[in-house]
Amino acid sequence: MADKSKVGMExxxxxxxxxxxxxxxFAIAVSQKENKEEINPIYYDEDAAQKAGYEGIITxxxxxxxxxxxxxxxxxxxxxTLGIDLGRLFDREEEYEYFGSxxxxxxxxRKMKVVDMYTKGKGKRTIDVTVLETELINQRGELVxxxxxxxxxx
Amino acid sequence: MDLNYNDIDIGYEMxxxxxxxxxxxxxxRYAGASGDFNPLHHDQTFIKVIGLKNVIAHGxxxxxxxxxxxxxxxxxxxxxxxxxxxxxxxxxxDWDDVENTKDRATIIVRAKxxxxxxxNGEKRFKxxxxxxxxxxxxxxxxxxxxxxx
Numbered sequence: 209m210a211d212k213s214k215v216g217m218e219x220x221x222x223x224x225x226x227x228x229x230x231x232x233x234f235a236i237a238v239s240q241k242e243n244k245e246e247i248n249p250i251y252y253d254e255d256a257a258q259k260a261g262y263e264g265i266i267t268x269x270x271x272x273x274x275x276x277x278x279x280x281x282x283x284x285x286x287x288x289t290l291g292i293d294l295g296r297l298f299d300r301e302e303e304y305e306y307f308g309s310x311x312x313x314x315x316x317x318r319k320m321k322v323v324d325m326y327t328k329g330k331g332k333r334t335i336d337v338t339v340l341e342t343e344l345i346n347q348r349g350e351l352v353x354x355x356x357x358x359x360x361x362x
Numbered sequence: 363m364d365l366n367y368n369d370i371d372i373g374y375e376m377x378x379x380x381x382x383x384x385x386x387x388x389x390x391r392y393a394g395a396s397g398d399f400n401p402l403h404h405d406q407t408f409i410k411v412i413g414l415k416n417v418i419a420h421g422x423x424x425x426x427x428x429x430x431x432x433x434x435x436x437x438x439x440x441x442x443x444x445x446x447x448x449x450x451x452x453x454x455x456d457w458d459d460v461e462n463t464k465d466r467a468t469i470i471v472r473a474k475x476x477x478x479x480x481x482n483g484e485k486r487f488k489x490x491x492x493x494x495x496x497x498x499x500x501x502x503x504x505x506x507x508x509x510x511x
Contacts, residue, residue, distance in 0.1 A: 230395075233391075233394065233395040234395040234396065234426075236391070236395070237388070237391045237392040237394075237395035237396070237423070237426070238392070238395075238423065238426030238427055238429060238430050239427075239430045240381060240382045240384075240388055240427070248433075248434075250438070260437070261437075261439060262438075262439060266438055266439075267438075268426065268429055268430070268433065268438070269429040269432065269433060269438060269441055269444055270422060270425050270426045270429045270444075273396055273398075273422050274395075274396055274397055276397075277396055277397025277398050277399075278397045282397060282399070283397075283398060283399065283400055294400070294401075295411065295412045296412075297400070297402075298421070298448070299420075299421040299422065299448055300447065300448060301445070301446065301447045301448065302421070302422065302425060302445070302446050303443070303444075303445040303446075304443065304444045304445070305442070305443050306441055306442055306443070306444075309438065309439065
């Protein structure tokens with residue numbers, strides 16, 4: 209069960225580079241395609257992205273989720289820190305707010321903290337909830353995306 | 363072609379989007395792409411231990427499919443907010459029983475404009491989203507806000 213003493217905890221700050229091939233892989237996965245020629249070229253072709261009105265190759269709207277899994281020991285490292293039981297863990301809710309875009313080649317700093325932890329229900333049928341808030345900041349210091357994940361142990 | 367704010371009225375519906383039936387291969391591909399290697403999504407022996415019947419799709423894969431539906435319609439640069447609540451689990455199609463399992467694994471995304479407003483000097487609209495499988499079971503409910511020229 210999640211360790212409620214972790215409310216307010218800030219995870220170490222991580223920085224990662226947004227790799228072009230990782231964007232392609234992600235865009236293929238969420239559009240259920242087989243190869244890059246089948247996806248929207250804004251996800252791999254600089255010219256196509258610029259023609260569509262972007263500074264560069266952009267990322268799909270839920271791409272920021274990778275910042276949770278590719279930093280800080282990934283899922284296993286994070287839930288271990290929080291005392292969350294993998295066998296009971298389910299994702300309940302995700303909320304994204306976009307202030308800008310993440311482009312290929314950006315260097316993103318991830319700041320994640322635990323904003324809430326609580327138990328719902330009574331007796332044996334309780335659900336433990338953990339709410340995380342993550343800010344993604346680009347190499348120019350601009351907050352580009354903020355997202356909130358509500359995880360539950362059922 | 364980009365939509366204009368004036369083209370969109372309350373009640374306007376986003377074109378419905380149907381996923382392919384989700385296979386275990388789609389789950390593995392999404393696991394690799396996102397880095398979410400929770401065994402819940404690929405390892406049948408883990409599933410047995412926790413008392414479920416089948417591996418299930420990542421909630422974030424369903425949200426990713428919804429994101430693809432939205433950005434096929436309005437383009438990434440217009441998106442300001444995107445929220446999703448996961449309602450039920452999604453089991454993938456079984457290759458040895460495609461006829462009886464493909465509908466549970468097919469996600470149909472619908473969204474409808476519920477509000478038009480100005481915020482931060484932009485003309486914005488809000489859509490409510492429902493994603494359900496081809497049997498009618500609700501998988502995800504949520505909303506998004508877009509800013510349009």
